[in-house]
Amino acid sequence: MGLQRGPGAEEKQEWPIEGVIELVFPDEKTAGIVYESVLYEHESVPYRRSRIDFLKEGKKITMRFLASDNSALRGTLNSYLRWIKVAMDSLEV
Numbered sequence: 001m002g003l004q005r006g007p008g009a010e011e012k013q014e015w016p017i018e019g020v021i022e023l024v025f026p027d028e029k030t031a032g033i034v035y036e037s038v039l040y041e042h043e044s045v046p047y048r049r050s051r052i053d054f055l056k057e058g059k060k061i062t063m064r065f066l067a068s069d070n071s072a073l074r075g076t077l078n079s080y081l082r083w084i085k086v087a088m089d090s091l092e093v
Helices: 028-044 070-092
Strands: 017-024 050-057 060-067
Touching: 017 070, 028 050, 028 060, 028 070, 050 070, 060 070
Parallel strands: none
Antiparallel strands: 017 060, 050 060
């Protein structure tokens, strides 16, 4: 799985706020299911005030958030964490 950038990533914009989250899953299969579940949202939701690099490598998912302000970072971060939680909860059913 490769690096995915949010829509409009090529636009020149200043991103003064940055955050990185790395999630390590019990196995590659679980990481793959979660990654594929969130990938649809990642590719379809337009963000104007933030950019997200989304990468799966083995059993690890890395998310790099770049944002124009704290509110944009918080909102984007909350969305991704919520999508990941929904994917994890659905695995437990």
